[in-house]
Amino acid sequence: MSQLMSGSKILLECLAREGVDTIFGYPGGVTIPFYDAMLDSPIQHVLVRHEQNAAFAAQGYVRSTGKVGVCCATSGPGATNLVTGLVDAMMDSIPIVAITGQVPTKLIGSDAFQEADTFGITRSATKHNYLVKNINELPAVIHEAFYIANSGRPGPVLVDITKDVFQGNAHYVPVTSIHLPGYKVYTEGHTGQIRRAAQMMLEAERPMVYAGGGVVLSNSSDELRELVELVDAPCVTTVMGLGALAADHPNFISMPGMHGSYAANMAMYGTDLIIALGVRFDDRVTGRLNSFAPHARVIHVDIDPAEIGKNRNADLPIVGDLKRVMPKLSAVLAELKPGIGERTGLKAWWKQVRAWMDEHPLRKPVTSPDEIKPQHLMAEIDRLTNGEAIVTSDVGQHQMWSAQLIRFNKPRLWINSGGLGSMGFGLPAALGAQYANPDKLVIAICGDGGFQMSLPELATLQNYGLNVKVIIMNNGYLGMVRQWQELFYANRLSQVTLDSFPDVEKLAGAYGFKGRTIEHPRDLRDALKEAFDTPGPYLLNVRVTPTENVFPMVPAGGAINEMVLAPPQPAMAR
C-alpha cells in the first residue's frame, strides 16, 4: 500500500510521524519546493530573521520542552549560517534535527550557485549527518536522524537534501524499522558497579553530588532528588544543570567552578567522594585539573562512555542512562542504609559546608544608592520570578550573575549556551522557548553586546506575538572581556567599549512594542513588574555599574580552592 508523493511531502509526512509541530527556519532557492508543500501541512513554521537564530530558537524549544527541535535552511549561505547553532547544540548535547537544501544532484561539485559542501562542513558540528541524493532513502534517513538526535547522548543531526529529492516523486512506504548496526547505546548500568557505588556513597565521610546537564537531558530530577536525600550529600549543579535539583532544596549549595560559590568550590576541594552525574568535568568547573578534588574518589555515571575518564579518572565508572541508573542506585542505598548506622563523619562534613556557605554566601545583597548594581538587577528578577520563570541568557558577565543569583526550582527553566558560550544565544532561544510555552513567563537576559548580535529577532517576537521579556544588562562594555583585561592585562582595555547603543524606546517602538531604559535603583522593581505584566514583547534596557566584576572567580588554570572572592582593594582606598 503505497502512494506516489513528492520528496517534500514525504519529508513532511516523516516529520509529522516524529511528532514535529514546529519548524524554525528560513527559505531559499532550493528549499522552495519544501516550503510550497508546507503550505498544505499542519506543521507550523516560524520565520526567524537569520539561520543561526533558527538553530538557537530550535534549541530554546528543545531545552524548555524536552522534545526534539527542528530547524531548516537553504543551501550555501543558509546552511553555513546554521553552523554556530549546530556546534552549540553539539557542545550542550541538545537534540535538534536540521534540514538543509542542497543544489540538484547533477550540479553537486560544480560550484553551482549557492552550493556549499554542507555535509563536509557540518561533519564535526553534528552528532551525525546525511546527504540525501536518492528520494527512496529519505524516509529512513529522517527517522534515523530523529532516533540518533534523541537517544544516547543527544545531539544535533543534519540532513542535507538535494533539490531534485524535494521535487521528485516516489512511492511512499512508511518506514517501520531502522538499521544502525554501528550505533550503540548503553542505558542500564552494570548491576555490580551500581551496588559498589551505593556502598561507596554510604561509606564516604565527605560525599558530594556533582550533577550536570545530563540530569536535565534525561528528565531525571526526581530521581536525582531521591538519591541526594538518601546519601544526604551536599549537591552542586553545573551551569548546565541548574534546576536539576531545586535551588531551594536544603542540600543545594549552588554552582561550582570559575564563578561558582565559595562553598561549592571548597566542598569540591575537600570532598572524599564525588558522585558525578551527567557531567563532563569541564575546565570551567575543575580549574587546574591536578589540584581539583585531590582527596576524592570519583563515581562517574554517564551515558557517553567517552566522557568517563576523559578529564578526571573515574574510580568507579557506570555507563548508563541516569533515568535508569539513579533509581537502581537509590534502591540499593535504601536497602543498605539501615545497616550503616550513624554517620558521624557526614555530620561534621555538613557543619563544615554550612560554615563555608555562611562565610561567603553567594546571594548576599549588593546595592548602591545611585547605581543599579548588576547583582541587584538579578536579585530583583529572582525575587519576582521565585524560581519559576524560564530564563535564557547570552554569554558574559550577565550570564554568570544570572546563574549565581536567580534561583531555578525546576529543570528546563534556565537556558544558556554553556559549552560553546555563543553570544547572541539569549534572544532567539527565548523566542523558541516562548513559542513552545505560550503561557509561561519567558525572560531573555542579554548583554548589551550579545543583544546586538541577535537584535533582528525583535521582529520575529512582534511578528508572532511572542511575549518574551528582553532585559538588557547594559554595562556599556563587553563586560566579561573587560573584566579579564582589567584583572589579567593591567586594565589595558582593548576593543571592549560598546558606544552608540540605540535608544531602546525608539528601537522597540519601531518594531511596534514597548521599550524602556532605566538607570536608577528606585525604578528597578517597578520597571521589571511593568515589563512582566505588559502583554506582548517588552524591551527593558537596564543601565548598570559599568565596571562591576563577577566574583568569586577562579582565574583560568587556577586551583578551585584559590578563588578570588572580591575585587582587589585599590591602594588609594586605604
Add this chain to the structure above:
Amino acid sequence: MQQIISLLLENKTGALMRVTGLLTARGYNIDSLTVARTLDPELSRMTIAVDVEPHQRRQLIKHMNKLINVLQATDLTDAPSVTREMLLMRVRSAQETRTAILKEAEIFGVRVVDSTLEGFALEATGDIEKLDEFIDIMRSYGEIEVTRGGAVAVSLESKKLRLSPPVPRGAEETRLEEKNGVI
C-alpha cells in the same frame, strides 16, 4: 608512539571522512590508513597506524566507537595481533649487481614482478620493521622507488573472530514504535 587501530565500519559515503576527521581534529598525523570491503559488501575493514600519546589512546578508541558508522574499533597496539604491510619497489641495477639483488630478494621472501635491462620491480610483504630493513638494504644497491601499502592488521583474539557476515543482522534493528511511540 604508534598505535594500530582496527575498525569495522559501514561501507558508506562519508564514513572514511568521519574517522579521519576525528584524528585531524585532534591534530594527529596518520602514518598509514588502509581500507577495503569485507566479505559483507556493506562493511569495510580499516587499519590505521597513527602516532598518539599513550594517555589519549583509550579516549580515541571510545570516540571512534561513538561514530555512528563504526561497528567496532579495536586497539591492536598491545593486543595479540598480526600486522603486515605490502610494498612495491623498483630498483635500478647495474649488470654486475643483478645477482646480488636477486639473492637479497630471496632472503627476504620478496617476489620479482618485473625484470628489465635497467632493473627489477619487486613485491614484498612482511611486518613493518622488516620492510624498513629491506628498503635500507636495497638502497645500498642504487636508486629505488617505493610505494608502500600501509599497515593491515588482524586481531588474534578468538572472541574477535568475525565470520561472514561479520555482524548478525536483524538483532539490532530498532523498531520505531519502541523508541517513541509515534509510529
